[in-house]
Amino acid sequence: MKESIETERLILRALLFSDLDGMFELDSNPNVHVFVGKKPVQSKEESLAQIKNIQQQYQDFGTGRCAVVLKETNEFLGWSGIKFITNEINDYKGFYEIGYRFIEKYWGKGYATEAGKAFVEYAFNVMKVDALYAYADAGNENSRRILEKLGLRYVNSFDYEDELQVWYELKNPDL
Template structure:
């Protein structure tokens, strides 16, 4: 993957094996998993497996989740990106979903919005995606606010692994 996106404060680049420690810090935190089914990872090997899965998505789908890195410190703080949904979600399959996940110390600083906005623009302009999708746990007000701030609209509600979620959509012409 040769994609690299820069924003004012962030570098969005492919996730690499050396991101395993940062990925473990992210996904082992129970607070990060509050709205994701409360199933944090328990080992660095799980983080490495997750990275391998992401790298396979790059190969198979030409896109996926990318590292979110602070420009000032080169610190891995999470991931963001566009994923091709190859498994049905809310009766949709083979559609593009925007997503993000950040380490807890970096919440509330606008990094999620900044990364998601950059990916939305990239998806619409470079990838020529016609419609972008997202899902969010109905109780995750902060993430819902990010998606709505981007201009995404709630179009339905559904259950994902027995978790009540909103389904959001945005047409390419809305930027």
Template sequence: MKLKIETKRLVLRELLFSDAEAMFKMDSNPNVHTFLGSTPVKTIDDVNDFISDVRTQYVVNKIGRFAIIHKDTNEFIGWAGLRFVIEPENELVNFFDLSYRLQEEHWGKGYAKEAAQAWLSYGFSKMKKHNIYASIHIDNRISKRILEKIGMTQKSEYKWNDIPCAWFEITKEEYSKS
């Protein structure tokens, strides 16, 4: 996949198997998984499986999660992106889900918001989508604030794999007004 998105501080590019070590550092951290079911990865093979799945999404859906690279340091600091969801979630199928995950030392610096805004812009302007969704753990106040800052609105609450979640949505029309 040749797509690359740049923001003021970040480069969003396809996930590569060479990102596995940095991803393992992030996803083996229990703090990173506090609102993700508290199931940090145990092996680098788990990370490689995730990267393989994402790379398949690039081929099948022409979109997926992308590495977040800090422009100044060229460091992998997390991932963000849109994913086409075909399994039912909150009674919806065949939708685009916005998500992000950062290494703990990069929390609180505005990177998640910057990457999420870039993906909304891409989803609405380049992909011509009419709705983009996101879901977070109901107690994840920081992600809730990020989603609200980028114009998303909480529409409902539901359970996903026994995890209480908040469901967010933004339409193209709402995005163009923000």
């Protein structure tokens, strides 16, 4: 993503190495990982590797997860954005996934929905993708609610990495 996106409260921009402390705070928290593999990172080096991986996605696919920053204070809240998925998940391959993950103290404030709406608009109006997909742990009611607020619709349930997941999609209404 070359340019940042601004919403009412947020700045959505490329992840930078200066986001390392925030990324580590996010991904080292076991509560954040309850529904995403239960494998929190143990070191800042792991978070740094994740930032490098995301920056490589920007180069390879022109898109990837982005830092979500509070406009008012410039605080790193977490990440959101569109990722191009190359491996097969739920019989899909080569698709655009919308996702988000936030530092626990920022949960329940509407940031994921606000960022997600901006990324849906960006995906359909700027990237011109045909559809967006998402999946979540079947038990993650909060994440499922956010996906539904963004307009995604439940398609099916499936097993992925020994966990029951739910699959959502949203077709581009202009295509």
